[in-house]
Structure formats: structure tokens, C-alpha cells
Amino acid sequence: MLGLITTFLAFTNTLLRYLFSYSPEWMEELVIYLIIWSAFVIASTLVEERRHVGATFLVDLLPPGMRRAVEVVTSLLALGFCSLVLLLGYKIVYISYITDERSMSGARFPTWMFYLALPVGLTLITARYGRRIYRLFFRFSPSLLKEGHELSRSAHDQPEGLTPTHSEGLK
């Protein structure tokens, strides 16, 4: 998953360097669209890693059983929202496809390619919430309720840049 995202990124980064030597408008457009694509795809990875920000300070006070129930409800809500919007999203893609709508720039990209980012991203999110609900019901473990920042603190520990390795110090 991350591989996909970073390929996008590496691609945009190379594009960037061109952006400064010459800046045709279609390039600008492409950079925007690639970033939108990666934003929606990343959103699903964030669901998996529990890194979307939310106000969890109150539910954290609940006993684990209640907490689990709240999680099921909220996950179902998110799932419902995403699945409805993704259907509508595919509809837009379809409309734009059959009417052959083109983008504003000289390159005339077919716009359905970009509209597709939203439903695809939401499909991935829906799948991840689906899996999460399944786990909450049948494969429950307390770590499911932890937030991303708690997980990273215990699990894969600190990324190497964060440990004070600069040994020379200050005088």
C-alpha cells in the first residue's frame, strides 16, 4: 500500500523539478490530480493504522466492553457513509465517462480518470472498515482499540531519526 503511494510521490517529485524549468498548465493539473489520488488512497491506510485524528478522550474513559460497542457503531457509521458516497462517486465517474468530459488544460485528459480517485479511495476505506468490524466481532483483541500514536509508541518504537544520536553535544 505504502509502495503505491510513494511511487505516486516519487513521480510527482520528479515532475516538480520540471515544473520549475518550464511549467505547462497540464503539468500543473497532473500534479494536482496525482496528489488527490494519493490523498484518497492514503486515507484508507490511515484507517488501517488508526491514524485519523478523532476526539477519543471521552471514550477512552469507558470500560473496554462499552468502548468496543461504541467502536462497532462508529465503524458502521463510517462504513455506511463511505459505501453510499462511493456508489454516488462511481455514478459521477460513469456520467463523466459517457459524456466524454475533458479537462480544462491543453492535454484534455478525460476527467473520469480523476473522478475515479474518490470512489476507489472510499472503496478501500469501506473494505478496511469492513475488516475492522469483522475483527471487533469475531477476532477481538484489546489492541484494536488503540490509537495510532499509542500503537507506534509501543510497536515499532521510535523511527531512527528521533533518538538523540548526535553525540558531540553542546558546550
Place this chain on the structure above:
Amino acid sequence: MIATFLGVFFILLVSGLPIAFVLGVTTLIMLLLFSQTPLIMIPDVMYSSLNSFTLIAIPFFVIGAQFMVRGGTSKYLINAANCYVRHLWGGLAIVAVLGCMLFGAICGSSTATALAMGVFMIPEMTKRGYSRHFAAGLIAAAGTMGAIIPPSLGLLLYGILASESIPRLFLAGVMPGILEGALYIAWICIYSRKKGYRGGERATGKETLDATLKALPALSLPVIVLGGIYSGIVTVTEAAALASVAALAISLFIYREVKPKEIVSIAGEAMMSAGMIMFIMSTALLFGHWVTETGIPLRVVAFVSDMNLSPFLLLLFINILFLILGCFLDAVSITLITVPILLPVVQHMGIDLVHFGIILTVNMELGAITPPVGLNLFVLAGATRAPLSEVIRGAFPFMFLDLIQLAIITYIPQFVLFLPNLLM
């Protein structure tokens, strides 16, 4: 309708559902219940809200900041600042403040600034006899200057929402940032004398020159970015892209703390945070769209004019509202939720939108260090392995200093606005 809206919204909010989905689900429910608008507008608005060239400055600024954090930039900035002030009382603490200000001029995020400085400064400060809670609290608070000293992600976000000039907003952030730094340094001087935190020996001229030269590549970044924007050579987005490439080059070729194989993972990590902001943005603008359509902002305007509030009182109420929200929510969410509702009111009362943007941002800074939810507190507790309560205790005096700063910038608009008015 408003009662249903508030009910649904707050229940979802405290349920721990991610903010992005809170906003999406609330809007969906309200549309289903009270509106004839075809639902197909949902994906349409979510998509087109991201389709903006200014918006993509966000990932670039985040990537640039990530490279600066990992690239050892903070170390060179600290070394340089250290040579100038280390002989003063509380010298090392002052170094931390100056370091945060300099780093803030490179990076637009308060958490990134606090992290970059904290990882290096807190062990250094505790080694020199400073108490850990003071060091961690100081860095948590001083890191917030990263979000007000330009470039600033918060101001960028506000500028997009309010269609306000981003270069003007950035310039307006300069004086409040310097004010905050000055207040902190003043407090450190008082506190260090009381606690007996002495400075080290004075740096020699050669040492100072050497450290300054080493810090120059890092210091050249703000010159490139801000110089580029204000001379009109590049747009904000291009400047952000330029900054990310320059940050990469500096950490890869000059300071050599980033290895080529790490580039992908660092950029990927940065993209994750940027993607999170952008995803919230897409549902938040959907929410904003719905809010505007219902005419809630107009009702708020009518309500405020009925109350005959003076701008003075209105700003006081808004500040209190922001402070309360800041205790529980993160800056991006608050900005995206409140700005569509408050903007018409503020405009109606004749308050300058640039001034309002700065008030909002300073409040968000405070929000980053107010418990129970203060991102900088969490980050520093994580990085130093200190208990959260210790960091909160250390940050406490700085919250008061921030309140003084907030009062000054709220009620002396000229203090904020004279720089952008002078230069643009």
C-alpha cells in the same frame, strides 16, 4: 433543525469517530433529513474541494518539514544560536526558543518544530541541570511558534478557506511570532535566576563564525521561500515545492544526515500526514457547503447584530470558544469546522480577515499545549518518555504567556497588520 444538527454533531464528535467521518456523516444525515439537494453533490463537492492549486502546497510544505526534521537541520541551528547566547542566565533555554523560531521559519507545523527541537534539546538541557518538566514544557510551547512564523500550514489552510491572500497572512504572522519568542525569553530570564540555571562560558569569535557558517544552508531556506513569494517570482505552491526540493538537497548533500534510500520512506511518512489533512479537508468543505446552504452563518450574523455586541466582546467570545475547542480538538479540525460559520460574522463586524486568521492561529497554538488533547504534549511525552502530566506541568507557565500574547494581538490589530500593510 439546528438542535438536531448540534445533537448529531456532538454525539459523533465525542464518540471517537475520526473527525473526517464526523463531518461527512453529519452532513449526510442532515441532507437526508432536511434537504432536497440531490446526494450526488456529496462526491462532487468532496472531489472539487481538493481540486485547487493552492491546496497542494500542503503536501509540499509537509514533505519539506519532514526532511528538515530528519536532516539534522535543527542541530546546526541550535549550535549557531548556542554560540550567541549560551553565557546568559538560562542560556540553553534561550537557545531552545531561538532554535524553535529559526526552525519555525523553515517549517510550518508546530508539532514538527517541537519534535525536531525536543529530540536534541531536552536531553541536552537535562544534562546541564535543567529540570525535565521545564525543558519539555518549554519545547512543547516554543514549538508552537512553528505554526505562526511563516511559512505556516494553519495560515495556509485558513487562507484557502477565507480566500484571503496567503502572502499577507504569512507576513502578518511575523510580529506575533517574535512577540511570543520575546515573552518566552523574558520569562526564562526571570525563572532561571530564581532556579540558578547559569549559562556556560562565552563562545570565542572563531567558534561563533564557524557555527554560523554551518547553519547558513538551513537559514537560506526561509530566504528562498519567503523571498520567492514576496518578490513575486513564484506562487505559494511553487515556493512550497521549491522548499521541499531544497530541504531534500540540503539534508542529502550538505548535512548528509539523510541517506538516499531513506528518501522514499521520509516522503511517504510526510505524505501520510498531508493525506490526512487533505482527507479531512474534503469532508470539511462538504460540511462547509452544507452549512452555507442552510443559512446558519446568516442567522449567526443576525443573532450577533441583535445582541449589539461590540467587536471587542465578539472577539472575546470567539477567543473563549477557540480556547475551549482547543482543549479537545486539533487545529486542522477546528479551523475547518469554525471558519465557514464564523467568517460572515467576523466580516460583518468589520474585523480584518487577516487579523482574524492570526487570532485563530494563535489560539490553535495554545490548543496544541492545552490538555487533555494537546498534540505537542503527546509528541514530547512520546519522544522523551516523560509522563504526560510532567510535560503538562512544564507547559503551564507558557500557557499564561500565550494568553498575554493572545490579548495583545487580539486587541492591537495594528501590531499584526502593520507589516503586511507596509510591504504589500
